[in-house]
Amino acid sequence: MASFVPTSQDTVEDQRLYTQARLVEVECLDCLARVGVKKNSEHQTSVQWTAEAQAQCPDLVRRKAAADGARLVHARCPRLAASIEAAVADGRIQIGAEDGY
Amino acid sequence: MADPTTQTRTLDHGSQPERFARGWHCLGLASQFKDGKPHAVEAFGGKLVVWENSKGELGVLDGYCRHMGGDLTQGTVKGDEIGCPFHDWRWGADGRCKQIPYARRVPLRARTKAYETVIRNDSLLIWHDPEGSKADYDILPPELPDIGNREVYTDWIWNTVPIKGSHCRELIDNVVDMAHFYYVHFAFPTDFRNVFEDHMATQYMASKGRPDVAGGYGDADMFLKSEATYYGPAYMINWLEVDYKGFVTEVILINCHIPTGPDSFLLQYGITVKKPEGLDDKTANFIGKKYADMFGDGFLQDVHIWQNKVPVQNPLLCEEDGPVYQLRRWYEQFYVDVADIEPEMRARFEFEVDTTKANEYWHEEVAENLRRIEAEKAENPESSDAGVS
Ligand code: FES
Ligand SMILES: [Fe+2]
Numbered sequence: 384m385a386s387f388v389p390t391s392q393d394t395v396e397d398q399r400l401y402t403q404a405r406l407v408e409v410e411c412l413d414c415l416a417r418v419g420v421k422k423n424s425e426h427q428t429s430v431q432w433t434a435e436a437q438a439q440c441p442d443l444v445r446r447k448a449a450a451d452g453a454r455l456v457h458a459r460c461p462r463l464a465a466s467i468e469a470a471v472a473d474g475r476i477q478i479g480a481e482d483g484y
Numbered sequence: 485m486a487d488p489t490t491q492t493r494t495l496d497h498g499s500q501p502e503r504f505a506r507g508w509h510c511l512g513l514a515s516q517f518k519d520g521k522p523h524a525v526e527a528f529g530g531k532l533v534v535w536e537n538s539k540g541e542l543g544v545l546d547g548y549c550r551h552m553g554g555d556l557t558q559g560t561v562k563g564d565e566i567g568c569p570f571h572d573w574r575w576g577a578d579g580r581c582k583q584i585p586y587a588r589r590v591p592l593r594a595r596t597k598a599y600e601t602v603i604r605n606d607s608l609l610i611w612h613d614p615e616g617s618k619a620d621y622d623i624l625p626p627e628l629p630d631i632g633n634r635e636v637y638t639d640w641i642w643n644t645v646p647i648k649g650s651h652c653r654e655l656i657d658n659v660v661d662m663a664h665f666y667y668v669h670f671a672f673p674t675d676f677r678n679v680f681e682d683h684m685a686t687q688y689m690a691s692k693g694r695p696d697v698a699g700g701y702g703d704a705d706m707f708l709k710s711e712a713t714y715y716g717p718a719y720m721i722n723w724l725e726v727d728y729k730g731f732v733t734e735v736i737l738i739n740c741h742i743p744t745g746p747d748s749f750l751l752q753y754g755i756t757v758k759k760p761e762g763l764d765d766k767t768a769n770f771i772g773k774k775y776a777d778m779f780g781d782g783f784l785q786d787v788h789i790w791q792n793k794v795p796v797q798n799p800l801l802c803e804e805d806g807p808v809y810q811l812r813r814w815y816e817q818f819y820v821d822v823a824d825i826e827p828e829m830r831a832r833f834e835f836e837v838d839t840t841k842a843n844e845y846w847h848e849e850v851a852e853n854l855r856r857i858e859a860e861k862a863e864n865p866e867s868s869d870a871g872v873s
Contacts (some may be wrong), residue, residue, distance in 0.1 A: 387498055387653070387797060387816065392799040393488075394496045401809040401842075402828075403800065423803045424838045432832035437681075451624035453715055455686045457679050458832060480803040482489070 400484045406431055407477075409470045413462040416440045420467055423480035428467065430459065496799035500746055501649055504528045505818035506613040507683070507716035508624060512752055513642050514608040517542050522566055524557035526610060526744045532599070533557045537564040545612050546597035550581070557732065576599075576675060578702045582800040605631050605738065606640060607754070609672025609719070615821055620857035623683045623713035628736060631756065637736070638768050641776035642754040645682050650790040652718070652741050652749040656815050659687045659714065660806030666846050668785045670694040670702030676837040678807055680814040686713040700781050705729045717818040718742065728773060734758035735775050753783060804842050807835040 389395060406419030416439040419431035437443055442460040450456055464477070470476045489730070509527070511534065523534040524547060531547035533556040547557050547567070554570030561567070565574035565582050566607050574583040579592050579598030599610040600619035605628050611619035630636040658664070665673040671691040674854075679686045688711050695704030705728055712722035722737035738754040757772040799808050810833050817829040 387501055387812070387819070389496050389498045389797040390534075391494070391496045391798070398797045398809055398813075402813060418859070424840075426836065426840060427838035428805065428834070428836045429807065430832075430834040431828075432681075432834075434827055434831055437832050452622070454711075455679050455681060455684045457677065457686060457688055457711070483800070483802045483805075484569075 400412075403430075404484055405477075405481065407470070407475060409463075409467055409476070411440065411460070411463045412469065414440050414442075416463070418463065420470065420476055420477055422467075422471065422478045425478060428465070433477045493800060495794060495796050496798040497795050500795070501819045502746075503614045503819060504612060505742045506615070506715035506822075507611070507618075507718060507818050508602070508609045508619075509612050509718045509742050510604075510738070511544070511608045511610060511742065512644065512751065513606055513640060514603050515541060515606070516537065517608060520561055522557050522559050522561060525742070526750065527805075529743075529745055530847060532610075533566055533655045535561050535566050537577060539564075540599055542579065542603075544599040544601055545575055545577070545579060545610075547577070549573060550594060550596045557755070581793055589692055602790060605721075606742075607738070610707060615775070617822065618832075625719050625721060627722070631736065635759075636764075637756045637758055640754045640756050640773040641772055642693055642752065645751040645753075645787065645789060646744075647747070647790065648748045650749070650793075651747050651795060652743050653812070653815060654790045654793070655749070655751065655786070656685075656714070656717075656807060656811065657743060660684055660691075660811045660835075661714070662806050663804060663838065664786075664789075665691055665701070666694070666842070667702040668789060669782050670697045671700070671706075671708070672846055673837075673839055674843060676806065678811070678837075678841055679832065680810060681832040683716050683817070684713050685811060685814050686711065690855070692848055694858065696850045700785050701778065703728075711816070712737075712739070717815065729821045731760075733771060733775070735772075737779055751787075753779065753851060755779060759840060795852050804838065805838055807833065810835070811841075824846055 387442050405421050408417055409420045410417050416436035440460050443456060446456040472483040489599035511525050518536045524531045526532055532544055534542060535545045536542055536546050549556055549568040550571060551573050552570055554568040556568055558565050559567050559569045562574060565576050566572050570583055573581050575596060576582045577598060579596050582595035582615060584590050602609045602624060604625055626862045660678055662673050665671045671693050673689050673691045675690040677688040685807045691708045693701050693703035707727040709725040710722060712720055714720045718740040719742050722739060723737040724737060726733045726735055736756050741749045741751045742748045754770060755776040757768060757775065759768040801808060813829055817825045
């Protein structure tokens with residue numbers, strides 16, 4: 384059962400554009416977790432994880448266990464961050480937005 | 485498909501959900517219910533009755549008696565039960581009718597809707613689920629250390645604001661709304677990050693107040709570092725570090741709400757301040773009051789916007805905006821059956837907003853406003869508080 388139902392097909396397309404379009408798969412050079420990454424600018428980054436990738440990242444798993452549900456782990460995994468930088472450096476991730484998404 | 489860049493864009497208002505979110509909902513400070521009287525709380529399209537039993541525990545039931553529909557909130561607490569004002573059926577906190585004083589026996593089917601309760605951070609929380617599941621105690625908001633200790637924290641300042649004409653998702657959208665902090669709350673957000681995962685959604689923000697406007701967070705000497713997490717659909721803990729003229733205070737802000745109807749909710753917020761070393765209670769409470777006013781102002785600024793805007797399912801975003809669509813995808817998990825929760829609603833998502841361009845522009849605009857204020861002051865020196873409207 385859906386909620387907040389859009390009334391237009393274009394809205395469904397917008398949902399796809401903003402949540403999935405231009406996400407580039409990046410594999411962590413250390414733990415091999417695969418995430419979706421998008422960079423609209425030098426400073427802006429979106430990282431979309433999956434449950435499998437989360438379970439694979441030792442850094443995330445360790446910090447999550449330490450936080451014990453009290454605070455959300457907010458710092459990005461440094462090894463993944465380095466892997467994203469590498470992907471930017473060798474041109475696999477294009478920096479820049481396309482009409483806002 | 486036609487080229488969207490040459491077409492007029494329309495707003496999709498969508499249709500609002502017919503149900504209320506699953507999860508823990510806060511009814512307010514527990515102490516207010518502990519006076520031996522039944523209390524009425526509007527919630528989930530109806531009314532609840534809340535009362536305290538002889539052991540000091542709070543019971544929460546649907547407000548209307550299953551006999552002939554009497555209003556239990558106008559009843560009387562009798563021992564551990566709530567007695568209905570109409571024919572005195574006595575209801576226990578487990579939802580069973582314990583006694584009908586004028587009857588030989590109580591019908592076996594005399595059961596009403598009872599809510600599971602928990603006291604957390606001095607507040608009464610209840611579990612609501614349209615599917616009728618058992619409460620999930622693993623996803624309760626965390627207990628804040630020392631929060632009930634008056635040596636360490638000031639008393640709560642707790643306020644409620646009824647909101648009519650807006651769905652509570654408008655309030656949730658704030659989590660990702662970087663730019664409104666400048667326009668609505670009068671602060672420059674300098675750092676802005678979001679992380680969503682499982683039942684939690686967090687906003688990390690650093691901001692400083694605008695010098696050209698008063699009200700809200702507008703104050704050049706005010707620096708905020710804020711971490712705000714929704715634990716489920718309706719209860720947020722906001723850890724704040726407020727730096728005012730170099731004087732740093734730790735503030736806890738609870739921001740919670742109860743949906744009351746399809747487009748109304750009761751917003752509640754509570755503030756407590758960690759008493760700074762070497763400060764007497766009076767001063768600490770004064771600081772608490774000051775920040776409660778400030779954040780209260782902030783909410784009213786939001787409320788004004790909500791009450792005049794329309795719902796939008798298809799917001800159009802620019803590069804500087806936060807992840808509205810991902811936040812709403814996260815929020816959706818509380819409105820679908822558990823069996824229909826999609827993995828991506830709960831998968832971790834990280835988003836860093838680039839605030840560079842925005843702050844460049846805003847600082848220019850504020851500098852211009854300050855120049856104008858100065859010029860106006862010079863022209864008519866007697867009206868001292870020329871402001872920007
Ligand atoms: S309606 Fe409540 S006792 Fe009759
Ligand atoms: Fe706001």
